[in-house]
Amino acid sequence: MAPKVLMVAEKPSIALSIASALSHGRMSTRRGSTDVHEFDGMFQGFHAHFKVTSVTGHVFSLDFPSKYQNWEATDNLDLFQAPVVKLESNPKGHICRHLSQEARGCSYLVLWLDCDREGENICYEVIECTGFNENEVGRRILRARFSSVTEKDILEALENLVKPNKAEALAVDARQEIDLKVGVAFTRFQTRYFQGKYGNLDSRIISYGPCQTPTLGFCVQRYMQIMTFKPEKFWYFSPYIIKDGYELQLEWDRNRVFDFDVAAMFQKLVLDQNVLEVTGVSKNEENKSRPCGLNTVNLLKVASSALALGPHVAMQLAERLYTQGFISYPRTESTAYPASFDFRNVLGAQQNNPIWGNHIRSLLTDGFHKPRMGSDAGDHPPITPMRAATEEMLGNDAWRLYQYICQHFIGTVSPDCKYTRTKIEFTAGGELFHCVGLHVSTKGFTSIMPWLAVKEKNLPQFTKGEKINILKMDLQEGSTTPPDYLSESELISLMEKHGIGTDASIPVHINNICERNYVQVNSGRRLVPTALGTTLIRGYQSIDADLCLPDIRSFIEHQITMVAKGKADHSHVVQHVLQQFTQKFSYFVKKIENMDALFEAQFSTLAESGRLLSKCGKCTRYMKFISTQPARLYCISCEEVYYLPQNGSIKLYKEFACPLDGFELVLFSMSGSDGKSFPLCPYCYNCPPFEGITTLFGSIKLGNSGKLGKGAGMPCFLCPHPTCRHSMITQGVCACPECSGTLILDPISAPKWRLYCNMCNCMVSLPQGAHRISTTSKRCPDCDSLIIEVDFNKKTTPLSDGATLYSGCILCDELLHSLIEMKHGKSFFRRGRGRGRSRGRGGRGRARGGSKNDDPKMSFRDF
């Protein structure tokens, strides 16, 4: 039987190009998570059956294990040494399962991922999913190295297959771990520190990142230049003359001087003579070069500065134009076209366009130029129009972007612009003056890109030695002006120059600092830092300026390049870099008061914000309700914060108090027209087991029924109060083997199903991804626990016979355990750990962050 070859590309479009080239269009296509193209052909001298499919970027992304997900329970310093796990980036896409299924029975795996570090890293993600092994005999892993997806390059790559480069892949692993740990540790720390202190911070998250923070730094740097700018007066003059009917205002070679007396002296010297002598007449033929191919960064700059489209929107539009086949792949660094590129074909597609059709037809008949040599980053060709379009087909904004891409492309194959530059030089009283004339002989590409045209300026004839009277020459006063706020387009240039982000991520970083409210986009797409943005950067500068400098990114890049080149060991580099950041982090925490002093001057403290709402159970004084996100109550005398459910409204609930702790109850109403309401005790809400189960910052999660848990309204098992939010946890399932408590199904956790013991702190994972989990009236004959019923989705059921319903006892049933242990790509079911819940009124810990007194116990079964 012919051996099977599985080929995997980075995105569906590349898989299609490869399959088309190798099969000459004779293939069959199967739909799947990503399409699979099949055909027969020759491979390494044998007849083989090919399957070509793709991933969609990274299959996995890095995160902390669930143990470290709780912001309150985790010491941020521990994050630097914490383990990390790779989880599927898009679990619903089932890419991993898809690859594993397609790899069955294949003897060869050929990796056609993009030829950059990220692509090399994805190679190993694919290898992991397919179950291929580098040392296996009989099944081989091969890497295709290609610089474009032309038939020639693809065939050449297939003839020269190599091994994937582990060192480059490891460099990406290193970058991921460093970015994750540094970003998350700083973000969690400063978010909690400042959100716990100030009421009017208008950002839900106060984030830190080695790309986003230097990006913000650039904006604030310009802001500081403007704020500290001191205008200076200067003086200048320009002789006014008339020659052959031309009125001319000559330019002074000194341009301007900053001393009035000196300026006045020069003016007097010139006026005393009052006659200019022509000292030079020169003519130069000059050339303005046509552009190179268009890459992403240049497209984004033009989109922002000329089309008033932000990078984020521009990329969304470009993405759409690409998927609809109007332009080539929009994420590329290259400005050079491959030697074999078919320009005639691209031009042909545009020759009926009403705006530039004429220009194109003349290029096709008179001959066109090859674009100016740009740089080839080895990724994708420059952004090129592929298919003709009209404004009606695309809509206004997409059309303007498409129009630019077309004009730019046509510009690249048009002639250069040629013009004559005439410079006349004058002298009077020892001072030098000049004027410049421009005459265009060939418009070239500027006729299709008129905004780049050379502006004609005619001059009369002058001859050397000629004398001309000055008709007027006043001394003029001017003043230096500060620069304007940083434009988005300038920011993109700075980011590119300093290696902050990539073509794909630059728009994301800019969008982040806008959405987090660190900068605002003003008219002309100029970025003005907010109070929060400037305070943050000034804060970093007051503690450790490295944190907001672009060098922080270059440092990381430099370190991981050593790994990529095989000059340093992956784990040594990660440890070394993390050690440095740990030190920086500790110092930052120690010196946070420097930054806090700036916040104090800028923002109002919790005590100054909000309005009095409900009584504190500890001191019986009224607490303040702070409505800005995250919504919370603050007790001024106890200095405690009590977080509330988000995305809804809060009011006092009948002045009832919780019988457990004496805190007045509040009524939470979810936003929306049919928003549900429920009363809750602010203290109970912030205590385990709620802490870390429902997110303190997130909204209440609804069960599948759309209700707040099946048994909402049932009496609470913790306290006798009928309206306590504890009542939402219901349904005893079985006895906890650790203590005499009852395991309770937590309905608001769906679909992350789990059980809690109401006595000790056990938390038990249930089959994750189940569509519904419920109790039945049956009991287990062995241990007398309630039998639970697990309802899986048809498509995702892990049951081997495809059944969707399974019932069993959580304590005794073997299959249920194996369901929980079952590997489904990554561990299908995650183990959870409960947090200690100290019991009794006085023994309860602080509302937030204080109660680390109880060691979390393991789940009763070590799943």
Added chain:
DNA sequence: GCAAGGTC
């Protein structure tokens, strides 16, 4: 809820 990098 958190980073940055792929891609849709």
